[in-house]
Amino acid sequence: AQKITQTQPGMFVQEKEAVTLDCTYDTSDPSYGLFWYKQPSSGEMIFLIYQGSYDQQNATEGRYSLNFQKARKSANLVISASQLGDSAMYFCAMREGLNTDKLIFGTGTRLQVFP
């Protein structure tokens, strides 16, 4: 069974609008961390935001925020005020438990921002 599911292969958003990229996860470990990475066309992986399973508040980093619904096992990325430079692939990833560097990735969502 997939541990990280991103059901939106592609999304379109107009510049300056907000967009939500979906991510659901599956784990029985009470300790886990959720990450979002951006991959522009140049190919590098850029860390955006992190949410821990014990965090009481939703994470925010500038224009990025994470809508964390633990009971639903979802960790959706919200990008506010989209910019043309936000056009990229976005990956949700999970780290389960301590003492590991292993990340499990979703299949990604390609976001296109148009003027």
Next chain:
Amino acid sequence: NAGVTQTPKFQVLKTGQSMTLQCAQDMNHEYMSWYRQDPGMGLRLIHYSVGAGITDQGEVPNGYNVSRSTTEDFPLRLLSAAPSQTSVYFCASSYGNSLNTEAFFGQGTRLTVV
């Protein structure tokens, strides 16, 4: 700041050839990993290391070998390349074992096996 450096950036191999993808980090990170990225499949873990002298298999280890003789370097070896190993390879490192430890990625190596 160099961060995580992968070489080469591009490589074309013939089936059956061997090669080593290099990965080096200058952040004194204990944890290092190799992932491959294929279209429509996200990144999948090949091998990882929690410190010098310690390696373990990830989700897709077949056809690849690794070793970790120093903290800085984590090379990935393809002993006999196959077309199924055509992919983009990413090396990553992180400094700790807490949940919120961010993984830093190299720029990737695009490998084509013909």
